[in-house]
Amino acid sequence: MRIQPDGINLLDTVIKVLRDEVLPSLAAEQQYSVRMAINAIGIARRQLVRGDAGEAQEQALLAELLGTGGSHAELSWLLAQRIRDGRAKDNPALRKLLWQLTLQRVAESAPRYLQQENLSLL
Amino acid sequence: MQQHEQQAIENWLAGKTGKPVALHNVRSLSGGAIQENWAADIDLGDEKIEAVIRCDAPSSVSDSLSRGQEFALLKAAFANGVTVPGPLWLGDAAVLGREFFIMRRAAGTAAGHKLVRDLSLAKDRPALTRQLGRELARIHSITPPRDDLDFLAVPEQHPALLFIEESRRFLDDYHSAFPALEWGLNWLEDHLPALEPLCLVHRDFRTGNYMVDGSGLTAVLDWEFTAWSQPLEDLGWLCARCWRFGQSGDEHAVGGIGKRDDLFSGYAEVSGRLPSASEVYYWEVFAHLRWAMIAIKQGERHLSGAEPSLELALTAHIVPELELHILRMTGLEG
The missing domain is CATH 1.10.12 (Lyase 2-enoyl-coa Hydratase; Chain  A, domain 2)
Known part of the structure; x- marks a missing residue:
């Protein structure tokens, strides 16, 4: 220990x-x-x-919604591609995932933004 | 500045003006990675000039404008009544081994965090905000073609579309994906405004890049990203959340110091055009995307090992809050 x-x-x-x-x-x-x-x-x-638990959870969600496997980085690329192709606009589950992924990045890099804007992680 | 450089400038300026020249009190001003700035008091015959000498940095690698080009812009802006440091002389590159120019030194400070909190600077904030609008309108009254500004490329398509395409090409080749920026770029494409006639656009007109003293605005600085583009791009950039230096609320929407309405009415005073909040909104979204793309590239300068720097490293960590803000501005929220 x-x-x-x-x-x-x-x-x-x-x-x-x-x-x-x-x-x-x-x-x-x-x-x-x-x-x-x-x-x-x-x-x-x-x-x-x-730790790595959060990314693992995101990866599982990405895999489920995108219907394919891959690393977090690979699945993020796929999500980016789907968005560019206009296939996320009318997909509430993908929109929600995009929001959650981004929120999580802010929570690590700039949590003050969440306080200033009265946003919570959940 | 080294003694021999100071002497070289004195000799060159004496030859150019035919008057005796002496530089005093030469001291370094904060500059940046792209250029270095020196304050100097110049005796020119009987005249005493408070000046700034602005040089290309010895290791300039940026694709921003050169000092010679910036000098041409300064002259054009000055002639059009924009409040800029008076341009004096463009240096001969042979003098210092790199391009430089000399301009008058403006009074006051450009420090954004100081300006937003210290209300003894430019006390009348609505008046300052309106003046920023007037300055922008004067810049935008400069239109192509201009022989003196022929180094500025004339875009062959909508400048916003050009940005969208360049950004996608960059992201395609980059090592990390940015799904939220893709979302924002699609929004920009879907909401592309009609193309207006091109005009001179400063492209970095924000709190931190203009100087103020107790009486108000003294100079618009940093013309190194100026280009032919769409007029409202500058208004959107100035209203973006990124330049409010911790201030919040609509009363501080313009660079942390004023209201959009005051900016727009100042703009209308000179241009005759009263922009609406909704047409500027497009360019506010655009501003957050453009700053996010720049921040990624700044971070990469550190990450690649080309220029290890804590400041550049932390700039990459600004991207997530820009992404979240873009999502909120474009109708995607939780």
Whole structure:
């Protein structure tokens, strides 16, 4: 078993150090890099928390709706193709899946958007 | 700037003007990957000029316009009454080994996050918003053909359609799929507006790219993406959610500082055309797609190893919120 605190705990702690100790000690023009670092660590942390289970679930949904197998990447290509061919417009299940896939990407990359726009993951 | 470069500029400018020239207080301004900017105080005979020297970066790899082309645009805009830094001299590439030009230095700041929060800058925000509309109308009054702007390609089809086709070609060859952007591109194709006469379009007219001081707008900057296109493209770009610097609500729809109605009425003051929110809406959707495509390419500069950079890496992570916003704007929601 891995020793505790685990990676997620360490990333949380690094974010706290950067935000509470490093940032206030820097002049305004030097804060930008640290803010970017905090943002990047946050994205990595959220991906780590979600793990691979979410993508596996998406892959299963994609396979079911598209009626074929393949990796997440391959099925995403197929979905993109179906959309370009105009075959998603009148398909409520595909539309819903597109919304869910996109929502999930935002939850990892820019959760602040969901808060600002009062959107929830479910 | 190195001493010998400063001297080379002094010698060249003295030869060009026939007056004694001295550069003082030369200092670097924030520029970008594409060009470098220097502030300089120039003694020209008895005259003192506050100037900016704008150079191509030594390792310029971008497909954006060159400094010589940007100088021609600045002159054309200046002559048409657009508030731009007064263009002074186009440099000879032999002087610095790369293209440069010298323009007057505008007062104030361009920093978007500062402008949206610091209300001591351009205090009258509705007036500033209307002025942005007037500036855009003056830019759009420049139309092809123009011998001085013949480096700008005249698109042979609808500029929006051109973008849709270029984007699809790019996505076909890219390593990751973007289903939500495909959805948005289809929407753009399905809602293509009628082609209007081409005009000069700035294509990066947004908060962060114009300067303001306590009294108001002092300069429209960054003409490196300018092209012949459709006039409402600039209005849509300026109203896109991406440039609001954290401000929300319709009262901040225009670049985080004002209302669409004020922008449109300012535009009408000069152009005689009052754009409707619904016709600009198409170009707002277009703006989010165009920015998403640029963000993917920025991220790829990092990802490919060509230019490792945290800023470029994080730019790729802006794409998902653009995608979700595009879905919401085009009628696909949960």
